[in-house]
Amino acid sequence: MATEQVKVNWLENMAFEAEVNGHKIIIDAAEPVGGENRGPRPKPMMLLALAGCTGMDVVSILKKMRVEVESYSVWVEGDLTEEHPKQFHQMRIIHEFKGKDLPMDKLEKAVNLSEERYCGVSAMYRKVIGITTEIKIIE
Amino acid sequence: MATEQVKVNWLENMAFEAEVNGHKIIIDAAEPVGGENRGPRPKPMMLLALAGCTGMDVVSILKKMRVEVESYSVWVEGDLTEEHPKQFHQMRIIHEFKGKDLPMDKLEKAVNLSEERYCGVSAMYRKVIGITTEIKIIE
Numbered sequence: 001m002a003t004e005q006v007k008v009n010w011l012e013n014m015a016f017e018a019e020v021n022g023h024k025i026i027i028d029a030a031e032p033v034g035g036e037n038r039g040p041r042p043k044p045m046m047l048l049a050l051a052g053c054t055g056m057d058v059v060s061i062l063k064k065m066r067v068e069v070e071s072y073s074v075w076v077e078g079d080l081t082e083e084h085p086k087q088f089h090q091m092r093i094i095h096e097f098k099g100k101d102l103p104m105d106k107l108e109k110a111v112n113l114s115e116e117r118y119c120g121v122s123a124m125y126r127k128v129i130g131i132t133t134e135i136k137i138i139e
Numbered sequence: 140m141a142t143e144q145v146k147v148n149w150l151e152n153m154a155f156e157a158e159v160n161g162h163k164i165i166i167d168a169a170e171p172v173g174g175e176n177r178g179p180r181p182k183p184m185m186l187l188a189l190a191g192c193t194g195m196d197v198v199s200i201l202k203k204m205r206v207e208v209e210s211y212s213v214w215v216e217g218d219l220t221e222e223h224p225k226q227f228h229q230m231r232i233i234h235e236f237k238g239k240d241l242p243m244d245k246l247e248k249a250v251n252l253s254e255e256r257y258c259g260v261s262a263m264y265r266k267v268i269g270i271t272t273e274i275k276i277i278e
Binding site: 001002004005006007008009010013014016018020021023027029030034039040044046047048049050051052053056071073074075076078079081084086087088118119120122124128 | 142145148152161166173178180181183184185189191210212216218219221223226227257259260261262267268
């Protein structure tokens, strides 16, 4: 059974230094809540996990399909509950592809394969929250 | 309603540059799956979100309790399913405090308050997976 691990070491105030796959990342709170904004907040890391997971799936599927894009970005937005503990209850993924004469059917197929078969982050989140997906093409 | 957002831009191969709260983070796959390990993998970011969220809660609660620790680290381990899409089905949080004559009852109270009342990452994950917690004190 595969196991993943991260460790965070407290630095001072609200700042922590994380080690993830051997790479260092500082996370910190914003100034109004006692931090110094030395790094991002922890909760958006949940959105980053989803954006990166589905993004990597899509680029590797498109490569197999021999679809070449000029550029590709993924936005993930998450809405938080009003009540505490504040948690995501809805997310939106927007895949934005730039390129000439891009085949929408293949882009859709790549995105759907990630969501239905490959992306383990999406699979876990979907058990508790709603996630919508949108594909945009920029010529 | 509060909304959080992240954006990842594809760089090349499996590497993406993310922007999270204005900070840049590179994420990448490992070499055996076509990446170059220019940054961490996306899935462990889910563990980082949990470690950072509960860690920040604990340091701010301990500050209010006037409990001073020499050092503090949080490990989060996650076990992945064998079947695809591989996803976390169990996590373990280990809070490790270093200091002289640390009051275990207050450390436990801080950790429990985070888990039961404050940490929105933990609250969401617990709806789908099991999470165990351990507190270690190093004199």
